[in-house]
Amino acid sequence: MPDTRFFKSAGPFKVSALAELSSSTIADQHFVDKDIIDVAPIESAGSDQVSFLDNPLYVGAFSKSNAGVCVVHPDKASHAPEGMVLLLSETPYLSYAKIASAFYPELDSIDKTADTAFVHPTAVIGKKSTIKPGVVIGARAEIGSQCEIGANCVIGPGVILGDQCKIGPAVSIQYALIGDRVRIFAGARIGEAGFGFASSESGHFTVPQLGRVIIGDETEIGANTTIDRGSAADTKIGKGCRIDNLVQIGHNVILGNGCIVVAQVGISGSTELDDFVVVGGQVGFTGHLKIGKGVQIAAQSGVMNDLPAGEKYSGSPAVPMRQWMQQAAMLRSIGRKKVRKDG
């Protein structure tokens, strides 16, 4: 169970309450009144804790688990050990997420600005927002209500944050308009000047970067990720996106709603991803591309062309997944043949 140095459980909850808040069904109604005190991983959960099975890799651990309660898809229920109470759900990971959020809700922020924070006199801070020590907030910035601004953050002049945003330590945000319930993790750099210069024989002449970064509601941005502001138009990130750590997003890039971008991806300037695009880790995009709705791109791919909606791609240069699997099989076979012949 979570270390009480860091986490404070809001439990216990009755099994019936967990079923209700997670939209799952108790396999045996006999156990509705059982008290569950915490969440725990499947391998280490005990009889008064709740766990979940989602990834099929963990069916073995599930069948040996001592968890008192487990959220599981009905298809996997037969693997459960004797005596385990099952919460049946078509979406067990989502159900678990809701249970874990009930045990460990976001704490309410409190109306406090630390003595060692610097808030410009013309900046506006909403109600019940917490400004941690060492924060620097520039002129005319506007922070919504119930926000938490982590220690040593820098919020530039004119920046607007919506309500209930949670900004980690040491983040910097400039030239940006941020929606509600946005989370930005430690060290992210929002709104720096893009990589823009005009090259000639006398060197590289920097082009003023005059756009903004606009981030939609409920989007989350990972640690040490960088999102440059637009050069003239804006860089735009839609609503409900999940962007991982150490991602680079260039100037004028547009992401639709619900996009998932895994760690260390690089998206070059002016490329546009439609809604619900999923990008694996370390993928690179050249600039000025259009990636269709729901496209999925495998890790380490290199995308150099527009990609139509709904397909899966892999490789560098990226090709449709099925074609890439043929390429990979061919390479594997040649390598193996050679090794066998020589070896």
Place this chain on the structure above:
Amino acid sequence: MPDTRFFKSAGPFKVSALAELSSSTIADQHFVDKDIIDVAPIESAGSDQVSFLDNPLYVGAFSKSNAGVCVVHPDKASHAPEGMVLLLSETPYLSYAKIASAFYPELDSIDKTADTAFVHPTAVIGKKSTIKPGVVIGARAEIGSQCEIGANCVIGPGVILGDQCKIGPAVSIQYALIGDRVRIFAGARIGEAGFGFASSESGHFTVPQLGRVIIGDETEIGANTTIDRGSAADTKIGKGCRIDNLVQIGHNVILGNGCIVVAQVGISGSTELDDFVVVGGQVGFTGHLKIGKGVQIAAQSGVMNDLPAGEKYSGSPAVPMRQWMQQAAMLRSIGRKKVRKDG
């Protein structure tokens, strides 16, 4: 046009003034006295704004644009819509950059050290330099004149910055000598110890890193980029380089003048790039290489050998561009054939 929350235009300018400062020619001298109030992207510019056409992808947008004035290469002038005033230039992007810089000049820094900054008594700050809140400047550091040191920066003991440097928020600089007019963006880490250790059966023994980082005039370094100091000799970045975000530069690396390094590139220790080398995003270099003058390396390449001057390379391992295109064509054809046969 740029959001006035963040940007303040120095306009209006007469068309004649824009032509002069951008070394371009007004196609129809009739319009020299027209007042232009701002820059804007080609798609959204209005009749009192100036835009530009550089990337051929945007010829269509150009031909439908409502921009009052547009900088364009003479070859593209025929695509202009009726009534648009043209500023003809052999280098339209450079001309636009100069116009945008006239509308949005770097603001003069002012002689001010924030109350919440910590400046060691033995450090020296030049005239008209701005030290923002939360900055920490170590013993014997020397900051030139007209510099701006962003909020929560850390400048280590002994570091020297030239004049008119602009350092973004939350940057750290240690063991470094920095030239004039250098710009470093948020969160960059200059001068950390390199990745040096001697491994034996009893583990990894850290080797003291006793060199410096030396950065030439007018070089720009991206957000969250890391440049390690030398192990014994120095890590050196030449003049007028452009280094993008999240780049890793190892100890003892040497970059010549005018190099361009796109985001997420990694350059291993002691590799040397001659002048005007261009490196695409996510490229990796092994250590101790010599890359010739003007070499261009495509995105995601893996460079494992010295590369002679003036050529273009691609692939991992990197090969001459033409050879790489043959490899890629071969892979594509095999993949496609297979898919067709099986599909």
Place this chain on the structure above:
Amino acid sequence: MPDTRFFKSAGPFKVSALAELSSSTIADQHFVDKDIIDVAPIESAGSDQVSFLDNPLYVGAFSKSNAGVCVVHPDKASHAPEGMVLLLSETPYLSYAKIASAFYPELDSIDKTADTAFVHPTAVIGKKSTIKPGVVIGARAEIGSQCEIGANCVIGPGVILGDQCKIGPAVSIQYALIGDRVRIFAGARIGEAGFGFASSESGHFTVPQLGRVIIGDETEIGANTTIDRGSAADTKIGKGCRIDNLVQIGHNVILGNGCIVVAQVGISGSTELDDFVVVGGQVGFTGHLKIGKGVQIAAQSGVMNDLPAGEKYSGSPAVPMRQWMQQAAMLRSIGRKKVRKDG
């Protein structure tokens, strides 16, 4: 020799003392009393300085060097120039590392908390620890003795650091238990929430991340590297690891002891590396893998499968090194043939 702006030599040392502390043998006992004032690179060392030869690339520089003393493997001794005193060692780089550490020892930290640091009243700071300006330390955090916490660091509530840790500027550490003699370089982000969410048609629902980061003694973590905390179990880094800059380590990842992870590597959630795994730059791992003891993985590889102990791998997808070399040779030959035929 190191710039005295930044480094202060503890020398001179007699040659005999250098031999003893580096476990090497003086080739000619005549010179035991010679005073050596400093270390220096092989190309620039003078007659009262000590250098080393390790990488065979530098044999030429060695044979022309003016270094008074040089640490060298007995096999290379014959290349030495006339008059150079040789310190013979089976492990010349390790011997040099010990000599350089004698000249430039870690300075003792002093018992001082800067006025502009914020230390929560319930936090505990060990003896002789230095807390630099702008540091923010949360409730109930415990910092060991003789630690140095760099300027503008953020140490979250409940975090524990062992003794003699050295934390660079602007690091953030949350939800973490850190061993003794750990070094963390500037801007690293330890303990942020992992990339965990349950996706459904109504969007991505964030899963609370309830684990910790646990880091073993003597491990070093590079600048701007990110290590996410576990989702339920912990993220664990063993003892004596060396992790370079801009590395991403996902939630629940486990690294054994003595692992080496070069810059810009990405390790996805729940992947486990056994002891002494070596990972080249920009390698990516998918999640839930098991990588055996002593595995070595070449730069830019993409690892998608479990890898058994003791082997070398390369490529994306990664295959055994020998097989990869056949693949690369095949690609090279086809590309070359085509170019020759067409060219």
